[in-house]
Amino acid sequence: MKLGILSYGVLNTMFQTAYYAASHTGTLDRVLQQLNLSDHLPKYSCRAYVITGICWLYVAWNMFAYGYQALVLGHQNDFIVTLLKKSLPEYYTSIITAVFVLIQLQIVASCIFAQAMNYMVMTFLYDQFNALSEEFSKCIGDRGEFSGNFDQFRRRHQAIARSVQEADRFLMITIGANLCTHIVTIIVVFYSLIFFREDAITFHPVSTVLYVTWLSMSIFSLSLSAGQAIYLNHTESISYLLDDY
16 A cells, blocks of 8 residues: 555656646647647537546545545554554544545646646647648549648648647656556555455455555556557657658
């Protein structure tokens, strides 16, 4: 459990650092400004609402599970709260536990919304690149002749390539941290389920649900981060090849 908490603490720190740097330097703003989102604004708006709703549902479930364990069951894994419980009256420890529940809200929200922002930026870039490729393919005839404005396509491609390079400045940090952290988390969860089955699964039904959910979310986040890393690397490779051409 301590290893899992430590890995998520490192991940949360990397997410907040990367997005602070992206916002402070204007990198995120430049990426969004260079993308042409006006043509598909209803689709992107609907997608943003759905992703935001999913994120808040996950935050609410996580806060309920954490608060239930801390306030109702009394299963608090934080070392500071455990230490204070031994030296302070129960009234004060309840207040401190409630404060730590609020701190947990900030931690969970930072992680989940940073990953949601990663997903939205990657889908923006993916849609822009696919739209350009489809339009370029329509301008190529059956015999291979090109009937469009090549300079215009080249400028649009260079704009998308610059957006990818700008986004890579903070995406490579968050995606790399996400991959490493969730690999460690999956190893820790499997280790706990195999060698400490009594404490992980049979200890309490809530503990069983938490471990299964923890494993499922880690596998999902790992798959999502791996897909984003593959796409980002693939897009940059194509951009370099076309620029050289």
